[in-house]
Amino acid sequence: MVRAPDCLIVGGGIIGCTLALRLRQRGLSVTVLERERIGAEASSAAAGILSPQLEVDAPGPLLDLALRARTGYPSFVAELEAASGQSIGFASSGLIALCSSDAAAATLATRAEWQRSLGLRVDTWTSSDLSREEPACAPHRAWYFPDEMQVEPERLMQALGRACVQAGVVFEIAEVRRVVCEREVAIGVELDRQLRTAGAIVVATGSWSSQLAAGGVVVEPVHGQLVELRSGSRPLRHVVVSGGGYIVPRSDGRVVIGATEERTGFAKAVTAQGVESLLARALAICPALAEAKFERAWSGLRPFSPSGRPAIGPTAINRLFVAAGHHRNGILLAPATADLLVPSILGDPPEPLLQAFLPSFALRQDQKAQDER
Numbered sequence: 001m002v003r004a005p006d007c008l009i010v011g012g013g014i015i016g017c018t019l020a021l022r023l024r025q026r027g028l029s030v031t032v033l034e035r036e037r038i039g040a041e042a043s044s045a046a047a048g049i050l051s052p053q054l055e056v057d058a059p060g061p062l063l064d065l066a067l068r069a070r071t072g073y074p075s076f077v078a079e080l081e082a083a084s085g086q087s088i089g090f091a092s093s094g095l096i097a098l099c100s101s102d103a104a105a106a107t108l109a110t111r112a113e114w115q116r117s118l119g120l121r122v123d124t125w126t127s128s129d130l131s132r133e134e135p136a137c138a139p140h141r142a143w144y145f146p147d148e149m150q151v152e153p154e155r156l157m158q159a160l161g162r163a164c165v166q167a168g169v170v171f172e173i174a175e176v177r178r179v180v181c182e183r184e185v186a187i188g189v190e191l192d193r194q195l196r197t198a199g200a201i202v203v204a205t206g207s208w209s210s211q212l213a214a215g216g217v218v219v220e221p222v223h224g225q226l227v228e229l230r231s232g233s234r235p236l237r238h239v240v241v242s243g244g245g246y247i248v249p250r251s252d253g254r255v256v257i258g259a260t261e262e263r264t265g266f267a268k269a270v271t272a273q274g275v276e277s278l279l280a281r282a283l284a285i286c287p288a289l290a291e292a293k294f295e296r297a298w299s300g301l302r303p304f305s306p307s308g309r310p311a312i313g314p315t316a317i318n319r320l321f322v323a324a325g326h327h328r329n330g331i332l333l334a335p336a337t338a339d340l341l342v343p344s345i346l347g348d349p350p351e352p353l354l355q356a357f358l359p360s361f362a363l364r365q366d367q368k369a370q371d372e373r
């Protein structure tokens with residue numbers, strides 16, 4: 001007979017595992033149920049850009065959460081590297097956004113203006129500033145965001161898995177069929193032919209969260225393909241973004257190029273057209289990459305929330321919680337998401353910021369979006 005844990009987390013991606021670590025550190029017994037392996041889906045597929053300033057389009061709760069996440073990231077990285085004894089490829093080298101057209105330049109100028117008014121750092125670069133800082137980039141005017149960072153998600157997930165195991169989180173490979181409720185209270189989850197009970201249940205199944213959260217959230221998959229090249233010397237020092245695409249240089253000469261955005265349901269095919277468009281975009285940004293070696297291509301499903309924000313917090317069903325819908329920014333937002341959700345699960349007073357991410361808010365926004373269609 002397996003003793004019921006205080007908390008069962010469904011989904012072993014970055015959101016489920018970071019939450020598991022934090023809950024365990026607060027003394028709860030925690031089991032993560034993952035159908036495949038830790039980091040099997042989006043969390044290992046991601047490029048690893050940590051970019052509140054380019055990813056969030058306006059001041060508000062999402063920017064507050066993203067900036068909080070970025071501020072705390074270096075210590076999250078240090079914690080995981082200490083626990084795992086391995087580097088997770090963290091770099092705080094900043095991000096360059098190229099002005100690929102007059103329209104892009106105008107949008108970036110507006111972004112820089114409101115961000116500066118909030119005290120965030122953004123520098124304007126001429127074409128010669130760019131050539132001096134990144135000689136391999138094709139000439140462009142650009143904006144430089146010096147505080148943006150990057151990490152290697154695959155390594156992060158390995159380190160996070162180890163940190164969880166060391167802390168005493170239990171992992172089980174199992175596919176959850178449904179959440180089992182009795183009179184509006186979640187009492188456990190159903191596996192193949194087994195009921196597993198727990199004090200609290202958290203659905204953190206990324207793009208698959210709508211299937212389990214019993215009306216608690218709407219999450220849709222957005223397919224993204226990526227390519228990795230290897231260059232003899234390090235061609236770029238910063239993350240470079242242009243026209244919706246990006247190049248992320250790793251410290252050892254690898255370069256990640258991303259990413260497509262496709263609504264193809266749960267299909268995850270890497271296509272000739274996808275790879276071709278990524279390579280074309282990358283060579284336009286950095287022509288020197290034409291000589292780089294093709295290493296691999298892969299893809300993942302971003303958990304997109306139509307409300308524009310992740311859903312974090314208790315659902316309408318007692319003892320059932322959700323942490324899902326982090327779309328393009330789950331690597332960045334994971335530690336801040338866990339910090340926001342832990343008090344609710346412990347029964348402590350929630351932070352005011354949680355209010356803006358409650359699943360009930362997300363559902364209202366989704367309904368509004370549907371009504372407007």
Ligand SMILES: Cc1cc2nc3c(=O)[nH]c(=O)nc-3n(C[C@H](O)[C@H](O)[C@H](O)COP(=O)(O)OP(=O)(O)OC[C@H]3O[C@@H](n4cnc5c(N)ncnc54)[C@H](O)[C@@H]3O)c2cc1C
Pocket residue numbers: 010011012013014015016033034035036037038039040041042043044045046047048049050174175176177204205206207208212223224225226258259299300301302303323324325326327328329330331332333
């Ligand atoms: C191409 C691409 C590029 C990205 N780039 C970035 C980036 O640069 N920066 C950034 O911050 N974010 C990025 N992201 C987004 C980020 O990867 C996601 O937001 C984040 O990984 C979501 O984490 P998750 O734990 O919610 O989901 P996932 O990592 O998808 O984990 C969900 C887990 O649940 C498991 N599961 C599903 N159903 C069940 C079930 N019934 N029972 C048991 N287990 C189940 C799955 O196997 C999976 O392991 C990118 C994503 C993609 C696809």
